[in-house]
Amino acid sequence: MIAIIDYGLGNLGSIKNMLKKIGAEAVITSDLEVIANAPKLILPGVGAFDNGMSNLHERGLVDLLNRKVIQEKTPILGICLGMQLFTNKSEEGALSGLGWIDAETVKFGTNDRKFPVPHMGWEYVTLKKESKLWDGMYEKNKFYFVHSYFVRCNQTSDVLLTTNYAHDYDSGFEKGNIVGVQFHPEKSHKYGMQLFRNFVNNY
Amino acid sequence: MAIPRVIPVLLLKNNGLVKTTQFKEPKYVGDPLNAVKIFNEKEVDELIFLDILATPENKKPPLEFLKQVAEECFMPLSYGGGIRSVDEIRDILKVGVEKVIINSHAVENPDFVKQAVERYGSSTICISIDVKKNFWGKYEIHTRAGKHNTKIDPVKFAQDMDAAGAGEIMINSIDRDGTMKGYDAELIKKITAAVGMPVIACGGAASVNDLSIAINDCGASAVAAGSMFVFHGKHRAVLISYPEQTDLDRIFNQG
Numbered sequence A: 001m002i003a004i005i006d007y008g009l010g011n012l013g014s015i016k017n018m019l020k021k022i023g024a025e026a027v028i029t030s031d032l033e034v035i036a037n038a039p040k041l042i043l044p045g046v047g048a049f050d051n052g053m054s055n056l057h058e059r060g061l062v063d064l065l066n067r068k069v070i071q072e073k074t075p076i077l078g079i080c081l082g083m084q085l086f087t088n089k090s091e092e093g094a095l096s097g098l099g100w101i102d103a104e105t106v107k108f109g110t111n112d113r114k115f116p117v118p119h120m121g122w123e124y125v126t127l128k129k130e131s132k133l134w135d136g137m138y139e140k141n142k143f144y145f146v147h148s149y150f151v152r153c154n155q156t157s158d159v160l161l162t163t164n165y166a167h168d169y170d171s172g173f174e175k176g177n178i179v180g181v182q183f184h185p186e187k188s189h190k191y192g193m194q195l196f197r198n199f200v201n202n203y
Numbered sequence B: 001m002a003i004p005r006v007i008p009v010l011l012l013k014n015n016g017l018v019k020t021t022q023f024k025e026p027k028y029v030g031d032p033l034n035a036v037k038i039f040n041e042k043e044v045d046e047l048i049f050l051d052i053l054a055t056p057e058n059k060k061p062p063l064e065f066l067k068q069v070a071e072e073c074f075m076p077l078s079y080g081g082g083i084r085s086v087d088e089i090r091d092i093l094k095v096g097v098e099k100v101i102i103n104s105h106a107v108e109n110p111d112f113v114k115q116a117v118e119r120y121g122s123s124t125i126c127i128s129i130d131v132k133k134n135f136w137g138k139y140e141i142h143t144r145a146g147k148h149n150t151k152i153d154p155v156k157f158a159q160d161m162d163a164a165g166a167g168e169i170m171i172n173s174i175d176r177d178g179t180m181k182g183y184d185a186e187l188i189k190k191i192t193a194a195v196g197m198p199v200i201a202c203g204g205a206a207s208v209n210d211l212s213i214a215i216n217d218c219g220a221s222a223v224a225a226g227s228m229f230v231f232h233g234k235h236r237a238v239l240i241s242y243p244e245q246t247d248l249d250r251i252f253n254q255g
Helices: A013-021 A032-037 A049-058 A061-071 A081-085 A189-202 B032-041 B063-072 B086-094 B104-108 B110-120 B154-163 B185-194 B208-217 B245-251
Strands: A002-005 A026-029 A041-043 A076-079 A103-107 A119-124 A142-147 A149-153 A159-165 A167-175 A178-181 B005-013 B016-021 B024-030 B047-051 B077-080 B099-102 B125-133 B139-143 B148-152 B168-173 B199-202 B222-225
Touching: A002 A013, A002 A032, A013 A026, A013 A189, A013 B063, A026 A032, A032 A061, A041 A061, A041 A081, A049 A061, A049 A081, A061 A076, A076 A081, A081 A149, A081 A178, A119 A159, A142 A189, A149 A167, B005 B032, B005 B199, B016 B032, B024 B032, B032 B047, B032 B063, B047 B063, B063 B077, B063 B086, B077 B125, B086 B099, B086 B110, B099 B110, B104 B110, B104 B125, B104 B139, B104 B148, B110 B125, B110 B154, B125 B154, B139 B154, B148 B154, B154 B168, B154 B185, B168 B185, B185 B199, B185 B208, B208 B222, B208 B245
Parallel strands: A002 A026, A002 A041, A041 A076, A076 A178, B005 B047, B005 B222, B047 B077, B077 B099, B099 B125, B125 B168, B168 B199, B199 B222
Antiparallel strands: A103 A149, A119 A142, A159 A167, A167 A178, B005 B016, B016 B024, B125 B139, B139 B148
């Protein structure tokens, strides 16, 4: 059973709803044992970076996740703040991130009226490398975004997707068993459904 | 800029779906959950629900209904109507709604907006104002489902809400509501010129061309409409529709 990790942030029900729609069994949980036994993990999250990290620490999840993801190579999908927590650090906070992906999380530095922050709405994304996450995807793929910070990968080889908002930025990364997306697949109709299907079936 | 969002606005009255004209004569247009299923199949960008009786009748947000909607919907959802406390916002978000829309209570208690933004973040808090032109052609904000004229200038108020950290603002023209005569371009332009946050135009849309005017000429980030998506033909037969993505991409010059 896929574990949707509940660490007190974000709308987890909509992820479970979409997984249910595609016939995948998932549980929303903060139980260390359930998470330890899960064959796949999803780390969602909406909110501030330090809040996210300290909630993971408080629940004893950091060591467990490091063991699962780094040693056991359990596939994990980070969504929105979840993705950002995989990076080294964020301009939004003082705490260190999980550091699984060599990347930093930085703030949109635009004062242009054409690009209000938070960046909120649908965007087409550009695929940067081949991926099992993209099997059977559509010719043009759009996703729903809500965020004020974005990820900047230090290793080009990790970049999976880019999006343009004032400038190009990394809206998806993939390194082995670790995948992250900045957008909300659970709110992105058939595009998000296919992405979840691929994560469930191909990893 | 992000792809402009095209948003059906669904008005709730006693668990039924209605459509008003100039905020009056609510006409029953069907079962809301059925409408939600159709809009989900049509892959709409976002859905807005407004309970038009919540404030006038002092009712609580319809949480059970919203939960059912969230289970059917794979797109962002917003709810507005009768929201007066941060605890109510928490409950609404918990059932799977992304954004809350605050109208009367934002005008009556602007500090509430600040509190809500601090607690739940800008992107969760949308302000909505209902605007009507007075006899001398001056725009004024009306609250309580259009029943109360506050005489407040919408441009000044929108700037205050921008400063308070609201994530976006929906501008609803009472004069244009349900008339299908096009958006009030002058009003939309005034607001978009005055604020940095995204503006949602609402009230009067009848065609894809109207959507294009609000986005391309008036600077709105999103367009909302009711009648355009629930009525068909000059006799206003109830038929749910939504523009084709290819048509929207064309008018918004995307991809």
